[in-house]
Amino acid sequence: MAENREKLQLLLVTGLLGAGKSTALRQLEDLGWEMIDNFPLRFLQRQIDDLTEEDRTQAPIAIGFDVRTRDFVPRKFLSYLETLEARDDIAVTLLFLDCAGQELERRYNETRRPHPLGHGRPVHEAMAAERELLARLRERADFVFDTTRFSANDLQQTIREHFSPGSPRQMALTVTSFGFARGIPPVADLVFDMRFLDNPHWDEKLRPLTGEDEEIAQHIESDPAFAPAYGKIEDLILTLLPLYERQGRGYLTIAFGCTGGRHRSVYSARKATAALRLAGYSPTLVHRTLRSRGADLVEGNQPALDTRPGTA
Missing domain, CATH: 3.40.50.300 (P-loop containing nucleotide triphosphate hydrolases)
Structure with a gap:
């Protein structure tokens, strides 16, 4: 601070x-x-x-x-x-x-x-x-x-x-994943909704996994919508961070959300964290709802928010 x-x-x-x-x-x-x-x-x-x-x-x-x-x-x-x-x-x-x-x-x-x-x-x-x-x-x-x-x-x-006293002079960054079903993190500064991606929940083999597993990463990366959209998100974040620092911001929270906070948001947050570290930042990665037992239930109860083949 x-x-x-x-x-x-x-x-x-x-x-x-x-x-x-x-x-x-x-x-x-x-x-x-x-x-x-x-x-x-x-x-x-x-x-x-x-x-x-x-x-x-x-x-x-x-x-x-x-x-x-x-x-x-x-x-x-x-x-x-x-x-x-x-x-x-x-x-x-x-x-x-x-x-x-x-x-x-x-x-x-x-x-x-x-x-x-x-x-x-x-x-x-x-x-x-x-x-x-x-x-x-x-x-x-x-x-x-x-x-x-x-x-x-x-x-x-x-x-x-x-x-926390003695925080580094560089702006402190937090990258978090979350489930919209439990609400947006109150302290989030930048929020990205990843529900436009194909939802791994609807694949029975992928459902028990999380965004920390390689199979989920491959599933999300293979979605044609992911690369162009995520690329623009990453560019936006890296463009904005120096501007926030110039304004004297000491802290910034970047949040990625999906329905249950288990698959798409977790992988996106991990990927953004890696990109930020590569750019010289030291972000803290937090998964707010990854271990929630209710994550699977809310995924299944809200198909209208997801992009399964053959659904509206």
């Missing part, structure tokens, strides 16, 4: 209550960040200004805040954020954790905790007020993680991928 090790690395973590801020901060602390939660914002400037030159070379600092934080006024906070960004001794990043209202309401019902903005109102009205209050922060954030479909482990993994 750091581009200059002499700068103080400051991560400001906020978002909707129940979206996972506490989980994110605990993971950051495990990664070596100095963590402060619900720190009164009027003391924030004083705390940062009091840091010595030696402090700036120590652990990076993560500060969590939300609508419960004393002195929290979005307009004033954004003004101070601009002041921090103008300084040449601080590298500041704003992380916003979001979540769909229905899922947040479910989480509140499970914990039976009242919403701080409730004041006797139904929880959905309190959440709407909170979302409106934080709208400008979400727009301004450097990273927005939607945790609607995240488990605690998913969020922890995402935090590790994006905010």
